[in-house]
Amino acid sequence: MSDPKNVPAPNKNEVDEFLSREEFRRQSNKVLHGHPSPMYWKPLSSPTSLLLEERAAYSRNTQFDVNLYVGTPFCIKTKPARCGFCLFPSEDYEGNRGVETYLDYLQKEFELYRPYYADDTLGSIYFGGGTPNLYRPEHYGRLMQMVDDLYGSVPSDIEITLEGIPQLFSEPKIRAMKEAGFNRVSIGVQQFNDKLIHYSGRHQKLDQVHNSLELCHKYGLANSVDLIYGWPEQTMEDMLGDLQRATDAGVHHITHYELNIAGRSNFSAPAQRKLLPTIPDNIEMYLAANEFMRSAGFEQVTVYDWRRLPKDAETDRLSSYNYEHNMHDFVQHDNGRVNEISQVCGIGFAAVNFHPNSLSPDDRCWIYMNQTSLKDYCDMLDRGEFPVGRGFIYKHDDVKLAWLFQSMQTMRIDHVVYKQIFAENLLETFEPVWDALDARDWIRIDDQAIHFTGAGQYYIPMFQSLIASKRLEQVRGSKVGKSSGLKNIPITVV
Structure with missing residues (x-):
């Protein structure tokens, strides 16, 4: 049984089914891949x-x-x-x-x-x-x-x-x-x-x-x-x-x-x-x-x-x-004690603000995007309002996934650092994923990191979707993002 404090992860059957289904499908948003997709965003309840x-x-x-x-x-x-x-x-x-x-x-x-x-x-x-x-x-x-x-x-x-x-x-x-x-x-x-x-x-x-x-x-x-x-x-x-x-x-x-x-x-x-x-x-x-x-x-x-x-x-x-x-490892720490966090602050048409404010499970982090219609952007500024369209308030699992997505872009995940800053064993949480990727020669694991190799590098966007799949099931269950009209807009975090 999985630990409720850990990121929800797919089991072996779900992993095998996912990889068989997605391996030869074209994927989108491969350069600027963030968690979660804007299709899950909605108007923010807080000003x-x-x-x-x-x-x-x-x-x-x-x-x-x-x-x-x-x-x-x-x-x-x-x-x-x-x-x-x-x-x-x-x-x-x-x-x-x-x-x-x-x-x-x-x-x-x-x-x-x-x-x-x-x-x-x-x-x-x-x-x-x-x-x-x-x-x-x-x-x-x-x-x-x-x-x-x-x-x-x-x-x-x-x-x-x-x-x-x-x-x-x-x-x-x-x-x-x-x-x-x-x-x-x-x-x-x-x-x-x-x-x-x-x-x-x-x-x-x-x-x-x-x-x-x-x-x-x-x-x-x-x-x-x-x-x-x-x-x-x-x-x-x-x-x-x-x-x-x-x-x-x-x-x-x-x-x-x-x-x-x-x-x-x-x-x-x-x-x-x-x-x-x-x-x-x-x-x-x-x-x-x-x-x-x-x-x-x-x-x-x-x-x-x-x-x-x-x-x-x-x-x-x-x-x-x-x-x-600067965003590939947006947490600077000393044995898990956070010293500095990198953020994206966006101003202008369709700009994104990505604010991972803290790594504490009790604190709030978020991402939001400015209006993607120039008329709406200008109208809100005429009213003296921040021209924000939609956003997403992170739970602690979302902060972990955002960190993992950024790290995976570099073709390696430092599982030791992940454990230090999130107090979670990444190798155990996603064991069925790593087993399946290792069996296909897509990764190599050592005492410090998970390394993506060969065609495994090409498939990193697919792997990002895989490790986030159970969390996104939860988000879909909460009906976040219905009729957002934003599902095909890439996230300009990086």
């Missing part, structure tokens, strides 16, 4: 201001290291819509007037958070979207001024990332970013191949990608590119060719992930699915990509992230991705 006051009380006993996310709503229209596969909330870009209006509202939200976030310690900043490099050069200084006004000053040594698409980066913009204090750029390339990129509806050319990277190098900005495998009509040679182009171009960091097939996206339609590599093909691609990246002088940080092996302090800075890394 946001009360939650933030409660968070302030927790901060008197525990240091919070904050990773700030600033959201942007706008994307350029594509045909098919949303590049064919994207499930993140966005609004069509209609011109600079809408951008200027949005920045005014964004500033209002920053001001609402001043009583609650002003004393926090910033660990990193990420400007995401949407497409943040739609902003004009003069806007980047204004964005950083909002952050500076909220926190008093922005530390000069933290990572500050802005993401965008290749064709919108120009030298005036890159120069303005550098002058405003940005020090890292994430470029959503998807495909280097001009023929294959047309499936997303983007008007993107190879020379625009190279130009963006050259500008980053010229102005000393750390750079990362996102590349997707499992793309329509993509071959193994196409994929390896893209990785070769990225490494040859001096890219510092590469996020290489499988095409997301879910929801009502164009790529999920039957006609497009016929053009996709099979799941066994994708596994072969994943393993071949890993071998290539290691041979090219990169080290694997997560299932999807690779950094160029650093040679000194400067190359270590350039190849890091602290906004993500």
Whole structure:
């Protein structure tokens, strides 16, 4: 009989049935996987201001290291819509007037958070979207001024990332970013191949990608590119060719992930699915990509992230991705005594706040997302309200699962640390899971950690769903999230 103090776990029969059913199904949200999915969220019963006051009380006993996310709503229209596969909330870009209006509202939200976030310690900043490099050069200084006004000053040594698409980066913009204090750029390339990129509806050319990277190098900005495998009509040679182009171009960091097939996206339609590599093909691609990246002088940080092996302090800075890394183990402790907790504090359209305030079973933690309709976002700010849409109040089991999900992204779980901070034997709680994965050569367990190996790394999103399955049965039983309309929105925790 399971211990009621432990996370509810599936038995052997449930594990075997789950793996047989899911092994050859396409899974979604593989890059930004959090617990629980927004399909289980609902309008919060407590006003946001009360939650933030409660968070302030927790901060008197525990240091919070904050990773700030600033959201942007706008994307350029594509045909098919949303590049064919994207499930993140966005609004069509209609011109600079809408951008200027949005920045005014964004500033209002920053001001609402001043009583609650002003004393926090910033660990990193990420400007995401949407497409943040739609902003004009003069806007980047204004964005950083909002952050500076909220926190008093922005530390000069933290990572500050802005993401965008290749064709919108120009030298005036890159120069303005550098002058405003940005020090890292994430470029959503998807495909280097001009023929294959047309499936997303983007008007993107190879020379625009190279130009963006050259500008980053010229102005000393750390750079990362996102590349997707499992793309329509993509071959193994196409994929390896893209990785070769990225490494040859001096890219510092590469996020290489499988095409997301879910929801009502164009790529999920039957006609497009016929053009996709099979799941066994994708596994072969994943393993071949890993071998290539290691041979090219990169080290694997997560299932999807690779950094160029650093040679000194400067190359270590350039190849890091602290906004993500800070959350993979969001608890800093000394033999179980918590010293610091990393949080995500989100401001802007569809931004997420992830507040693991404490590891005590008696304390409250939560996650919530801002409105995913720009009109609703602005209307709430006009009323002087925090523009929050839905959220989820964690039970202690949910905090454990959130920690496990983040840890699994790094392809290992330190079961000794888990026992120290949660007073639970992870190997015993999920013994049927580990037995099944070990029998398939998907994991290796030693005295310190559970290591995901080979195809077991590819299947980590499936394993995350498996270990959370019994807890989610409980949540579904409580009727949380019915008619939420959010089930296909990925969580931007990391």
